[in-house]
Amino acid sequence: MYRIAVLPGDGIGPEVTAQATRVLAAAGRRFGYEFCFQEGLIGGIAYDATGQPLPQATLDLCRSSDAVLLGAVGGPKWDNLPVHLRPEAGALLPLRKALNVYANLRPAMVFPALAQASTLKPEVVEGLDIVVVRELTGGLYFGEKRREEIPGGQRVVETLVYTTQEIQRVARRAFELARKRKKKLTSVDKANVLESSRLWREVVTDMAREYPDVEVNHMLVDNCAMQLVRNPKQFDVLLTENLFGDILSDEAAQLTGSLGMLPSASLGDGVGLYEPVHGSAPDIAGRQLANPIAAVLSGALMLRHSFGLEEAAAAIERAVATVLEQGYRTADIMEPGKHQVTTTEMGRLIAELVERGELV
Ligand code: NAD
Numbered sequence: 001m002y003r004i005a006v007l008p009g010d011g012i013g014p015e016v017t018a019q020a021t022r023v024l025a026a027a028g029r030r031f032g033y034e035f036c037f038q039e040g041l042i043g044g045i046a047y048d049a050t051g052q053p054l055p056q057a058t059l060d061l062c063r064s065s066d067a068v069l070l071g072a073v074g075g076p077k078w079d080n081l082p083v084h085l086r087p088e089a090g091a092l093l094p095l096r097k098a099l100n101v102y103a104n105l106r107p108a109m110v111f112p113a114l115a116q117a118s119t120l121k122p123e124v125v126e127g128l129d130i131v132v133v134r135e136l137t138g139g140l141y142f143g144e145k146r147r148e149e150i151p152g153g154q155r156v157v158e159t160l161v162y163t164t165q166e167i168q169r170v171a172r173r174a175f176e177l178a179r180k181r182k183k184k185l186t187s188v189d190k191a192n193v194l195e196s197s198r199l200w201r202e203v204v205t206d207m208a209r210e211y212p213d214v215e216v217n218h219m220l221v222d223n224c225a226m227q228l229v230r231n232p233k234q235f236d237v238l239l240t241e242n243l244f245g246d247i248l249s250d251e252a253a254q255l256t257g258s259l260g261m262l263p264s265a266s267l268g269d270g271v272g273l274y275e276p277v278h279g280s281a282p283d284i285a286g287r288q289l290a291n292p293i294a295a296v297l298s299g300a301l302m303l304r305h306s307f308g309l310e311e312a313a314a315a316i317e318r319a320v321a322t323v324l325e326q327g328y329r330t331a332d333i334m335e336p337g338k339h340q341v342t343t344t345e346m347g348r349l350i351a352e353l354v355e356r357g358e359l360v
Pocket of ligand 1: 012016071072073074075076088092259260261275276277278279280281282283284289290291292294332
């Protein structure tokens with residue numbers, strides 16, 4: 001039995017996580033696994049109920065589970081709270097820190113049926129399937145910062161710190177992932193300017209000797225940003241540090257055309273955290289307009305990366321592709337001539353296909 005903590009959160013979070021758990025349960029029935037879902041409070045709804053955006057009970061639940069599925073947090077109702085009580089700063093960042101998830105995986109996959117939805121030409125993105133592996137707990141975002149008064153204005157200092165061990169553990173994740181995919185790893189840095197990037201490159205180069213089956217190349221971040229829009233299909237796994245990864249993963253995500261389709265996994269050495277990339281979308285919450293596919297695909301990543309259930313993960317991904325091929329669309333990806341369905345209908349269609357096993 002696999003214990004899954006489900007944290008629906010705010011806005012569309014509960015709508016999309018309900019469909020993700022429905023699809024996971026269907027995969028369990030089809031392949032003979034038992035998933036036990038236990039819900040916890042997070043975000044604005046948790047603040048309203050307990051005065052804390054990340055209650056201790058939720059942290060305890062997450063730590064005692066095998067994996068965590070998160071919906072989304074935040075909304076205008078809580079925007080004026082002090083920063084440490086706001087859903088994002090007060091819940092998401094502390095949760096990632098508490099679980100020590102240092103590797104963030106963001107797949108960017110273009111389903112054939114949606115190649116037209118990208119802002120790039122269909123032939124540039126059709127069949128795209130890449131993963132950005134971003135270091136999540138080090139670098140410039142976590143370094144010491146200060147601001148000083150100087151004659152004529154101010155001076156700010158931000159520090160960028162990485163240790164060999166921090167680079168090794170995220171690099172190992174990326175090598176292992178590449179080994180299971182097309183065996184191609186591109187490590188992205190700014191080694192012509194930054195000392196931290198030179199250490200990054202040395203560590204990745206050393207580790208490459210342990211993975212002779214993986215083809216490794218190094219690319220400067222400015223070139224990578226350009227290559228991602230010029231010829232993104234040259235990549236398989238992209239490995240990079242925190243700040244570069246923040247920017248490049250959003251750029252890669254946009255190649256796919258819709259926020260409602262993008263899953264993510266944040267992994268450490270313990271419990272993994274899985275969540276759609278999108279936020280709580282207060283503008284469409286409660287109206288059955290949300291696309292649940294990002295949450296459903298986050299569930300597939302959980303099966304693959306936390307539980308090693310590759311067959312069940314792939315069945316979910318194929319079911320999503322099939323439903324799209326059949327012409328079903330939620331409002332955000334609707335095109336003329338297709339059938340518009342609600343959040344719940346989309347979840348049901350995917351779950352039924354997973355359970356019946358009739359896939360393209
Ligand atoms: P958002 O991702 O919630 O929404 C951006 C736009 O995309 C909106 O028009 C929304 O309707 C649409 N959209 C998002 N997800 C969709 C889906 N699954 N299906 C269909 N359409 C979808 O970003 P935002 O509007 O900048 O932020 C709204 C709230 O979410 C804020 O409070 C923000 O702080 C929070 N937020 C939370 C997370 C998170 O929980 N991880 C991430 C980003 C933003």
